[in-house]
Amino acid sequence: MTRLLRAVGAEMLKTRRTLAVWMTVLTPMVVCSIQLVILLRWGKPVGTEKLDAWKTSISQCNLLWVLLVLPLFITLETALLAHAEHAEKQWKHLFALPVPRWAFYAAKWLVGAGLVLLGQIFLVIGEIAIGYLAGWLEPALGFGPFPPFWWTVRILSLAYLISLIVLSIHTWVALRFHSFTVAVGVGMAAAVANAMVNSSEDALHFFPWLLPGNALHHAEAIAWLPWALTVGIVGGIALAVAGGWDVTRRDVL
Amino acid sequence: MGQAGHHRGAVIETRRLTRRFGAETAVDGLDLSVPAGSVFGFLGPNGAGKTTTIRMLLGLIRPSGGEVRLFGRPLDGNRLDTLLGVGALVETPSLYPNLTGRENLDVTRRLLGLPGSAIDCALARVGMTAASGKLVRHYSLGMRQRLGLALALLPEPALLVLDEPTNGLDPAGIHEIRGLVAALPREHGMTVFLSSHLLSEVEQTATHLGIIGRGRLLFQGTLEELQARRGTRLLLGTDRDERARALLVGAGWEVRGSPNSALHVSASTPEDAARVNRLLVEAGVGVFHLRVEQPSLEETFLDLTREAER
Numbered sequence: 001m002t003r004l005l006r007a008v009g010a011e012m013l014k015t016r017r018t019l020a021v022w023m024t025v026l027t028p029m030v031v032c033s034i035q036l037v038i039l040l041r042w043g044k045p046v047g048t049e050k051l052d053a054w055k056t057s058i059s060q061c062n063l064l065w066v067l068l069v070l071p072l073f074i075t076l077e078t079a080l081l082a083h084a085e086h087a088e089k090q091w092k093h094l095f096a097l098p099v100p101r102w103a104f105y106a107a108k109w110l111v112g113a114g115l116v117l118l119g120q121i122f123l124v125i126g127e128i129a130i131g132y133l134a135g136w137l138e139p140a141l142g143f144g145p146f147p148p149f150w151w152t153v154r155i156l157s158l159a160y161l162i163s164l165i166v167l168s169i170h171t172w173v174a175l176r177f178h179s180f181t182v183a184v185g186v187g188m189a190a191a192v193a194n195a196m197v198n199s200s201e202d203a204l205h206f207f208p209w210l211l212p213g214n215a216l217h218h219a220e221a222i223a224w225l226p227w228a229l230t231v232g233i234v235g236g237i238a239l240a241v242a243g244g245w246d247v248t249r250r251d252v253l
Numbered sequence: 254m255g256q257a258g259h260h261r262g263a264v265i266e267t268r269r270l271t272r273r274f275g276a277e278t279a280v281d282g283l284d285l286s287v288p289a290g291s292v293f294g295f296l297g298p299n300g301a302g303k304t305t306t307i308r309m310l311l312g313l314i315r316p317s318g319g320e321v322r323l324f325g326r327p328l329d330g331n332r333l334d335t336l337l338g339v340g341a342l343v344e345t346p347s348l349y350p351n352l353t354g355r356e357n358l359d360v361t362r363r364l365l366g367l368p369g370s371a372i373d374c375a376l377a378r379v380g381m382t383a384a385s386g387k388l389v390r391h392y393s394l395g396m397r398q399r400l401g402l403a404l405a406l407l408p409e410p411a412l413l414v415l416d417e418p419t420n421g422l423d424p425a426g427i428h429e430i431r432g433l434v435a436a437l438p439r440e441h442g443m444t445v446f447l448s449s450h451l452l453s454e455v456e457q458t459a460t461h462l463g464i465i466g467r468g469r470l471l472f473q474g475t476l477e478e479l480q481a482r483r484g485t486r487l488l489l490g491t492d493r494d495e496r497a498r499a500l501l502v503g504a505g506w507e508v509r510g511s512p513n514s515a516l517h518v519s520a521s522t523p524e525d526a527a528r529v530n531r532l533l534v535e536a537g538v539g540v541f542h543l544r545v546e547q548p549s550l551e552e553t554f555l556d557l558t559r560e561a562e563r
Binding site: 002006007009010013014016017018084088089090091092093094095096097098099100251252253 | 308311312313314315332333334335336337339341343344345346347348349350351352356359360361363364365366388404
């Protein structure tokens, strides 16, 4: 445990002055800015019979986030974290240290998970901030004084937990292959596939990149949320272990 | 340095160490023995198998056959305990350009659980204290190399493994690193394993040498032992080198030397010199230079590695 904590400490230090950290702020900011523009152009009450203005706005924002942005965000975060090691051939230094190789992989996964969580926290903050801002600039939108904070946190927490399997896949790809292009390419291919298989009932249950989005769609009622959480968390951990085993047993050439 | 620091005898031992990449054998049955407290120069031309050997010594790649023993213990199965006593700089330094020099050392310090003072110590040792607050992306090649050395020295290792540490450095930088490396065994009791493709690079610092060519160990021993292996030869200057070469070869002598340079004849005694001189003069070839000489260490090294290439 001490070795893992040390490796996480070292990993966190490596992220100083990196795009990976800036991305956690910039990415949710872009999503929220788009939503703000949409709201201001809409100009009339955004609530529906089922959802008030807050929940409608946050749901729209979340949808954009989980279906399109989150897979790419995870892709870029893991690719940037791995690139820090590949770029200057750090593995020959790290793996020659008296530190278990799994600790490096686990630390990379944990810091990746931390950065994605940070991005989601900024998303929650951004969604609430633009609700207030839009309501102040355009009172006709119908935003009330109290945003559904815990409702938002619950939905994004579910999406986050389910997306752990995606994080594990991309962490493995990014660390396994030296090429930044491969790491990003897999994420982009997954994002395109997301759009293509979105209408398939089978894919909703099995395609890892679709699972978080569907957790949002159906979070209120669906019966398969436990399934999605199981796949996301258990599958995520299993893939992280398998990926770690694969990457750390390889020769450093 | 822990227990590793008190080890006597061979700090590095390899037994029939072999590594194959497909059909190619990069390292072939290597039996190295690096004595404690030595500066061991590991020499060989590019592609001879030096870096592959070093990577096996550090557990970065697995041998196809044979064994690595560090501090008397097999590396296989004791990787973490054994590497506690090892610091390494393999090829170019592995640095994070977005961090300062000090932060780069702090990454490794955190991983090893060392006190903060270890950073100051390592920086002072390589003369990088003043520049340690600067981002590594702004470092010169020499500064990067020195920081890489500081990284290797950070855990106060009993064994320091350096793979071509002066690559890309200017003469002043080379001189500086050379001085630093030479002082380590004397001042800190370290054993230094230093690879290079240039004999001149290590002959001033190394106490022991290992010469590798095409993955095979061609020589292992002290500098004195290598010197003892040098034969003598006859250096010859004539007014018609090609004619002289033909005459000497025809008479059974082995002749080397490229056009426009002196001829080297594999003769070793004054009597041989007299016979060669007589043969050439009687054939009408003018001899203006004749000297029995001993080849330099560099030439002996090149001869050894050229033989391995054949």
